[in-house]
Every structure is written in C-alpha cells, then in structure tokens.
Amino acid sequence: xxxxxxxxxxxxxxxxxxxxxxxxxxxxxxxxxxxxxxxxxxxxxxxxxxxxxxxxxxxxxxxxxxxxxxxxxxxxxxxxxxxxxxxxxxxxxxxxxxxxxxxxxxxxxxxxxxxxxxxxxxxxxxxxxxxxxxxxxxxxxxxxxxxxxxxxxxxxxxxxxxxxxxxxxxxxxxxxxxxxxxxxxxxxxxxxxxxxxxxxxxxxxxxxxxxxxxxxxxxxxxxxxxxxxxxxxxxxxxxxxxxxxxxxxxxxxxxxxxxxxxxxxxxxxxxxxxxxxxxxxxxxxxxxxxxxxxxxxxxxxxxxxxxxxxxxxxxxxxxxxxxxxxxxxxxxxxxxxxxxxxxxxxxxxxxxxxxxxxxxxxxxxxxxxxxxx
Amino acid sequence: xxxxxxxxxxxxxxxxxxxxxxxxxxxxxxxxxxxxxxxxxxxxxxxxxxxxxxxxxxxxxxxxxxxxxxxxxxxxxxxxxx
Numbered sequence: 001x002x003x004x005x006x007x008x009x010x011x012x013x014x015x016x017x018x019x020x021x022x023x024x025x026x027x028x029x030x031x032x033x034x035x036x037x038x039x040x041x042x043x044x045x046x047x048x049x050x051x052x053x054x055x056x057x058x059x060x061x062x063x064x065x066x067x068x069x070x071x072x073x074x075x076x077x078x079x080x081x082x083x084x085x086x087x088x089x090x091x092x093x094x095x096x097x098x099x100x101x102x103x104x105x106x107x108x109x110x111x112x113x114x115x116x117x118x119x120x121x122x123x124x125x126x127x128x129x130x131x132x133x134x135x136x137x138x139x140x141x142x143x144x145x146x147x148x149x150x151x152x153x154x155x156x157x158x159x160x161x162x163x164x165x166x167x168x169x170x171x172x173x174x175x176x177x178x179x180x181x182x183x184x185x186x187x188x189x190x191x192x193x194x195x196x197x198x199x200x201x202x203x204x205x206x207x208x209x210x211x212x213x214x215x216x217x218x219x220x221x222x223x224x225x226x227x228x229x230x231x232x233x234x235x236x237x238x239x240x241x242x243x244x245x246x247x248x249x250x251x252x253x254x255x256x257x258x259x260x261x262x263x264x265x266x267x268x269x270x271x272x273x274x275x276x277x278x279x280x281x282x283x284x285x286x287x288x289x290x291x292x293x294x295x296x297x298x299x300x301x302x303x304x305x306x307x308x309x310x311x312x313x314x315x316x317x318x319x320x321x322x323x324x325x326x327x328x329x330x331x332x333x334x335x336x337x338x339x340x341x342x343x344x345x346x347x348x349x350x351x352x353x354x355x356x357x358x359x360x361x362x363x364x365x366x367x368x369x370x371x372x373x
Numbered sequence: 374x375x376x377x378x379x380x381x382x383x384x385x386x387x388x389x390x391x392x393x394x395x396x397x398x399x400x401x402x403x404x405x406x407x408x409x410x411x412x413x414x415x416x417x418x419x420x421x422x423x424x425x426x427x428x429x430x431x432x433x434x435x436x437x438x439x440x441x442x443x444x445x446x447x448x449x450x451x452x453x454x455x
Contacts, residue, residue: 209410
C-alpha cells in the first residue's frame with residue numbers, strides 16, 4: 001500500500017502531451033513499416049502470353065481520326081496543336097487495305113507511315129519534340145491550358161506525349177528494384193536510362209498498395225479487387241477503363257491483358273465524354289500536378305503530364321484533366337499518380353517541371369525501341 | 374495488493390493506449406482523405422490497430438462500468454450509515 005501511495009501522478013495536461021508525443025512516435029514507426037521498409041509483396045507472378053489469334057473486333061474496326069470524336073469546350077488553339085499531326089495519317093490508314101493482318105499487338109500495317117525502316121528521325125523546334133524510328137513515333141507538345149477557374153486567367157502547363165507503337169511491347173513498365181516489391185524507389189530519369197527508354201512518365205505507385213490488379217509487361221502480379229477504378233491495356237492494343245464495381249482482376253487477366261492498373265480514377269465515360277463525378281474523395285479533385293494515359297486506338301496512345309502547385313502552373317482538377325483528355329479525342333483516359341511524382345522524361349532529361357523537383361517513385365511507364373532480332 | 378497494483382497499471386496503460394491509438398486514427402483519417410491511394414486506413418497494420426483499439430475500448434468500458442457500480446455501492450453504504 002505504501003508503494004502505491006508513493007506513486008505520484010503527473011498533472012493531466014502533462015499526461016495528454018505525453019500521449020500526443022507517443023502517438024507521433026507511433027506514426028513514425030507506422031510509416032516505416034507501411035511504406036519505407038523494403039519488403040517483398042505477395043505476387044501471383046503468372047505470365048500472360050501474347051495471344052496467337054487476332055482479336056477480330058480490334059482488327060476489323062477502322063482507325064478513328066481525332067476529329068470524329070466530339071471535342072469538349074477546350075480552346076481551339078489547344079485542340080489544333082495536338083490533333084493536326086494525327087488526323088492525316090489516320091485517313092491514310094483507312095484508305096489502305098490490310099491484306100494480311102499483323103500478329104496480335106503489332107501495328108506496322110495499321111500505321112504504315114508512322115515508322116521508319118530502321119533510321120531514327122528526331123526534331124526539336126519551338127518546344128515540340130518528335131521522334132520517329134522503326135518502332136516508335138513520338139510527338140511531345142507543350143501547351144498552356146486554362147485551368148477552368150472562375151477568373152479564367154490562370155493557366156497550367158500541360159505536356160502531351162502522343163505516341164504510336166509498332167509493337168505493344170514498346171510500351172513497358174519498369175520497377176525501381178526491377179521486381180514487384182515494396183519500399184524500393186528511384187528517380188524517373190534513372191529508371192528510364194537504365195531501361196534505355198526514349199520517353200517515360202511516372203506510373204501508378206502500385207507497390208504502395210496491397211490490393212488491386214497489377215499486370216505489367218504481360219505478367220500478372222496481383223489480381224485482388226480494390227476500391228479503385230481499373231485500366232487494362234490488352235495485348236491487341238485496346239485499352240479499357242472500368243469503374244471499381246465493374247472489374248475483376250482475374251477476368252482482366254483472362255481476357256489477355258498486357259498491362260493493368262488499379263489507381264485512377266477513370267476519366268471518360270463509354271462515349272469518350274468527360275465524367276462529372278469520380279471515384280475519389282473531393283480532396284483529390286483539387287488542382288494538382290497530374291499524369292494520365294489516354295487511348296485513341298490500338299497502338300496509338302498519349303501520356304499527359306501537368307505541372308502544378310506553382311505560380312506559373314497551378315495544376316489541374318480531375319474534372320479539368322478529364323475535359324482535356326476528351327478534347328484530345330481520347331476514347332479512354334485514366335489518371336496515374338500525380339503530385340510530386342508527376343514528371344515526364346524525354347531522351348535524357350526531365351522536360352516537365354515536377355513540383356519540388358519530383359521524387360523517387362517505385363514504377364514508371366516507358367517507351368522504348370525494341371532490340372533487333 | 375500486487376493484484377490491485379497490476380490492475381491499476383493496466384487501467385492506466387489501456388486508457389493512454391486508447392488515447393494514443395485514437396489520435397493515430399484521427400491522423401490516418403485526415404491523410405487518407407487527401408491521399409486515398411496510399412491506403413493509410415485499408416492496410417494490415419491499421420486493421421490490427423483497429424482490433425487492439427476495440428479490445429482496449431471494451432476493457433476500458435467494462436472497467437468504467439465496474440468503477441461506477443463500486444462508487445454507487447459506496448455511496449449507498451454512506452447514505453445507509455447516515
């Protein structure tokens with residue numbers, strides 16, 4: 001009893017302050033175990049082979065020029081800058097009959113004028129970068145886009161990387177640790193140079209999460225469902241986006257996915273029109289740096305990178321990004337990781353202006369020429 | 374006496390643990406609203422923290438009910454003595 005009496009109680013305010021400090025320390029410990037400590041992720045590690053049979057639906061459909069898809073209310077100047085280089089080749093592709101189709105995921109006959117016989121043609125004029133090779137056709141443009149604020153005076157800097165791939169495997173994912181594991185991060189430039197890429201953007205930070213479908217480069221790492229929207233690029237070059245309640249990881253894998261993401265949100269509806277509501281909290285919808293992938297037709301896609309959180313470029317809301325993707329003529333569009341992660345690397349340097357000079361990321365999407373057989 | 378001391382120590386620890394874990398959850402809720410993709414709430418660690426918080430809260434609630442009844446009994450005894 002004497003011992004019990006000798007125990008002197010601290011004043012209540014001191015106890016509460018101690019609790020707050022201990023909670024802070026506990027949060028640091030949590031952060032270490034949650035996303036700092038490198039650890040292997042549960043991986044199904046199943047290869048999804050390239051199908052040998054051609055998906056007839058994909059090949060029978062004629063390529064759709066940008067102009068055929070109703071643009072949204074984005075300034076005409078913005079639309080012209082991107083649509084001009086793509087409209088003519090699509091029309092040519094329509095006029096040229098395809099005698100024997102390419103193998104699945106090969107688009108050399110679909111876009112015969114988009115690729116060279118082996119030489120590499122590059123140009124860089126007025127902030128427009130182009131790259132044309134046997135496997136890739138890339139055009140990077142920089143635009144100032146109104147951010148849709150009520151004042152109408154603010155603009156954001158947007159980089160559109162419009163690209164055609166001869167083979168779907170020219171679009172690849174790279175992990176920081178070259179394996180599907182948590183806690184490994186690297187700079188986008190390092191990953192792109194290591195992979196001998198031509199262009200690269202940040203991915204969806206997929207190793208951060210324990211749930212959600214992850215398929216990269218034709219390999220299924222995870223098929224579990226999550227509350228996020230999903231996006232799948234199939235071996236035949238088609239890309240589909242799904243609301244969280246619409247997708248099943250195994251079904252996506254069985255359908256022949258080459259890539260699958262579970263991050264989002266999905267930006268366009270089934271008619272290519274911008275969605276008004278997104279599968280995200282309102283906080284995420286605020287103006288921020290953004291990265292998104294858009295789909296025009298098999299073998300033809302775009303990356304969109306938006307600078308943000310600075311005085312010269314505030315960033316885009318999710319609604320603004322959706323409207324911009326629709327204005328480009330994308331049939332499908334899907335948001336990737338944004339914020340400090342959002343960055344665009346092109347032939348040796350980061351050409352966007354990432355907030356706080358960017359940060360190390362766990363995964364990236366790259367465009368690269370394939371090695372000759 | 375040792376038993377009473379141990380119970381007192383457990384009570385003190387569980388009360389503070391409830392405050393600490395609750396504070397952590399308030400932080401998780403806030404940052405999860407800002408960045409859902411990081412899965413601050415929907416992960417194995419926070420799921421187990423939630424289980425611990427539930428167990429602690431049940432213990433604290435039962436202890437508090439016991440204390441209330443004990444105080445009531447004491448009050449009634451005092452009134453009867455008067």
